[in-house]
Amino acid sequence: MDFISDRSRNQRRFRTFNVIDDFNREALGIDIAVSLPTGRITRYLDKLAKYHGYPRKIRVDNGPKFTGNTFTNWAKTHGINIDYFKPVSPYQIGLIERFNRSYRTEVLDLYLFNNLGKK
DSSP states (O other): OEEEEEEOTTOOEEEEEEEEETTTTEEEEEEEESOOOHHHHHHHHHHHHHHHOOOSEEEEOOOHHHHSHHHHHHHHHTTOEEEEOOTTOGGGGHHHHHHHHHHIIIIITTOOOSOSOOO
């Protein structure tokens, strides 16, 4: 799981929360919003779990969204082990970094987003 930041056509900043299954090399979901607080992230992961089930392990960086009580308690409640990778070891997260690069060049850089509203 990782985040990407970008800007809409009117220069409003937004973030995407990308969830990848390392084993199957599959993008499970992408949540896009101006603000992605931890509560929203855990609700989104619950939504994904309805289709894919809860994982045994989640690999994330040690940023504040993933080290705080909200996220760690959520993971503990669902029996999920959190595997924090070292920020100086990009080889540990090669798949998500590759996905993020492709997502940026093939989606975010190719399209102008006027707003984040639903149609």
